[in-house]
Amino acid sequence: EASNAIWQARTHPEDNPTLQEKWGIALKTGEPLEVKFRFRRHDGEYRWLLVRAIPVRAEDGTIEKWYGTCTDIDDQINLEQQLERARKAAERSTHNKSQFLANMSHEIRTPMNGVMGMINLLLDTSLTAEQRDYVQTMYRS
Numbered sequence: 273e274a275s276n277a278i279w280q281a282r283t284h285p286e287d288n289p290t291l292q293e294k295w296g297i298a299l300k301t302g303e304p305l306e307v308k309f310r311f312r313r314h315d316g317e318y319r320w321l322l323v324r325a326i327p328v329r330a331e332d333g334t335i336e337k338w339y340g341t342c343t344d345i346d347d348q349i350n351l352e353q354q355l356e357r358a359r360k361a362a363e364r365s366t367h368n369k370s371q372f373l374a375n376m377s378h379e380i381r382t383p384m385n386g387v388m389g390m391i392n393l394l395l396d397t398s399l400t401a402e403q404r405d406y407v408q409t410m411y412r413s
Contacts (some may be wrong), residue, residue, distance in 0.1 A: 273376050277290075282311055282312045283309055283310070283311055283312075284309060284310035284311070284312070286310075286317050287309035287310050288309075288388075290307065290309065291307055291309045291381070294307045298325065298327075302327050302329070303322065303336055304325065304326045304327070305323065305325040305326075305338075305340070305355075306322070306323070306324050307322075307323050308320060308321070308322050308345065308349070309321060309323070318347040319344055319346040320344070320348075320350075320379065321342055321343065321344060321345065321346075321347050321348040322341075322342075322343045322345045323340060323341070323342050323343075324340055324341050324343075325338045325339065325341075326338065326339055326340070327376030335413070388411070389408060391410055391411050393410065395407055395408070
């Protein structure tokens with residue numbers, strides 16, 4: 273119990289409910305435990321840990337004790353968070369680029385509709401062969 277109180281006191285308040293829930297399930301079911309949470313070091317800094325534990329059973333199947341590991345995964349978690357922030361920034365950038373291109377396409381297309389209309393009207397007038405060739409080139413472009 274004293275050991276559990278120390279773990280609870282040093283586990284980040286946001287992570288404590290999850291840790292307690294998963295540890296409780298492992299104790300009840302005898303299933304291995306794997307949980308990530310932040311743990312306060314002696315200097316007050318929180319570090320992400322990965323805790324894994326497996327039960328050691330007696331011949332009758334009862335749990336005698338637990339063996340476990342505690343791995344500092346703080347650098348890995350921080351890197352994952354940086355990658356997530358970069359991914360979100362890239363998505364925002366792609367969205368903004370798409371919006372810009374859609375707006376520019378509209379801004380260009382709107383006056384071009386008027387130009388195309390005028391070219392069609394021009395083609396319906398009497399033009400020299402050279403003028404008609406120029407206007408048809410504009411139409412195809």
